[in-house]
Amino acid sequence: MIDWTLDAFRATPLIDRILVVLHPDDLGLLPPCDRIEITTGGDTRAGSVRNGLEYLAANGSDVSHVLIHDVARCCVRPAHITEIIARLHSGETPSVAPALAVTDALWIGEDGQVVGTQDRNGLYRAQTPQAFDFAAILAAHRAHPGGAADDVEVARAAGLGVSILKGDETNLKITHPDDFARAEKIMRDQMDIRIGSGYDVHRFGAGNHVMLCGVAVPHERGLQGHSDADVGMHALTDAIYGGLAMGDIGRHFPPTDPQWKGAESHIFLRHSVSLATEHGFKINNIDVTLICERPKITPHSAAMQAALAEITGVAIDRISVKATTSERLGFTGREEGIAAQAAVTLVKTCA
Numbered sequence: 001m002i003d004w005t006l007d008a009f010r011a012t013p014l015i016d017r018i019l020v021v022l023h024p025d026d027l028g029l030l031p032p033c034d035r036i037e038i039t040t041g042g043d044t045r046a047g048s049v050r051n052g053l054e055y056l057a058a059n060g061s062d063v064s065h066v067l068i069h070d071v072a073r074c075c076v077r078p079a080h081i082t083e084i085i086a087r088l089h090s091g092e093t094p095s096v097a098p099a100l101a102v103t104d105a106l107w108i109g110e111d112g113q114v115v116g117t118q119d120r121n122g123l124y125r126a127q128t129p130q131a132f133d134f135a136a137i138l139a140a141h142r143a144h145p146g147g148a149a150d151d152v153e154v155a156r157a158a159g160l161g162v163s164i165l166k167g168d169e170t171n172l173k174i175t176h177p178d179d180f181a182r183a184e185k186i187m188r189d190q191m192d193i194r195i196g197s198g199y200d201v202h203r204f205g206a207g208n209h210v211m212l213c214g215v216a217v218p219h220e221r222g223l224q225g226h227s228d229a230d231v232g233m234h235a236l237t238d239a240i241y242g243g244l245a246m247g248d249i250g251r252h253f254p255p256t257d258p259q260w261k262g263a264e265s266h267i268f269l270r271h272s273v274s275l276a277t278e279h280g281f282k283i284n285n286i287d288v289t290l291i292c293e294r295p296k297i298t299p300h301s302a303a304m305q306a307a308l309a310e311i312t313g314v315a316i317d318r319i320s321v322k323a324t325t326s327e328r329l330g331f332t333g334r335e336e337g338i339a340a341q342a343a344v345t346l347v348k349t350c351a
Contacts, residue, residue, distance in 0.1 A: 099165070
């Protein structure tokens with residue numbers, strides 16, 4: 001849940017800093033993440049919020065506004081966070097909180113029996129993140145005796161006005177076991193999944209082997225290219241760049257640059273993988289197809305899988321390297337060169 005929550009805030013450009021407030025016993029459970037700071041919580045929710053605010057007060061005099069959010073609301077959308085910030089920055093109110101109007105009939109129950117009803121007019125279901133002027137909410141928490149249900153209660157106790165912003169039905173708070181199934185469906189619908197494809201061709205020339213997916217395969221001819229002409233690795237590298245919408249090998253390693261003359265293609269592939277990681281994506285699976293009449297690929301495919309796994313960090317059982325012929329048609333059919341196609345799936349994660 002915390003990974004999904006952090007991803008939502010990290011994907012919001014208007015967020016400058018992210019502070020996670022954890023129980024002291026859990027401090028070692030959160031792996032290092034870009035732009036994430038950590039401090040310890042208190043005995044209650046209000047105490048934890050107070051600790052977080054005090055940390056910001058002591059570690060950043062430039063903090064002007066703050067959003068306070070429950071990690072249990074891991075389905076929050078970046079677009080909703082942006083809308084809350086925009087309302088707060090409008091200057092209309094010192095505090096903004098999302099909420100949904102109650103539409104169901106309300107009962108009062110005791111011992112499993114309905115003993116009364118409650119008028120639902122003017123009632124709302126509170127959500128987070130709740131947004132505040134930083135100095136105002138810090139002063140409110142310092143003055144509050146504790147025990148508040150949320151930060152709106154603390155703000156109102158200090159006399160702060162709170163503007164209601166329409167909430168989001170998908171921004172549920174995971175409280176009961178059944179909520180996990182609902183959250184899974186919501187997150188599946190909004191999961192950031194990228195698919196990239198790559199294609200490359202190299203002609204045959206002089207040589208006694210070809211480099212394919214990091215493996216030197218014996219052959220009576222070699223492949224020509226500015227680098228080592230590993231056509232499979234080039235297609236895969238371009239697939240990753242493509243999934244990230246970051247161009248191709250030529251953009252990052254121009255063939256006009258002499259420093260890349262004869263370069264080993266794993267340099268390019270490692271760079272694309274590092275960019276994916278830097279931007280919060282993991283490579284879920286890899287599929288490479290080599291198109292040629294010769295050499296035969298199948299005897300070397302396992303070694304190619306292992307080579308790609310070592311470079312990308314992707315498990316071997318998520319990497320496919322296969323081959324096909326073009327039935328003697330075209331340049332590959334005439335054995336003038338080798339072509340390769342590659343596809344990858346990138347999944348957003350906490351980097």
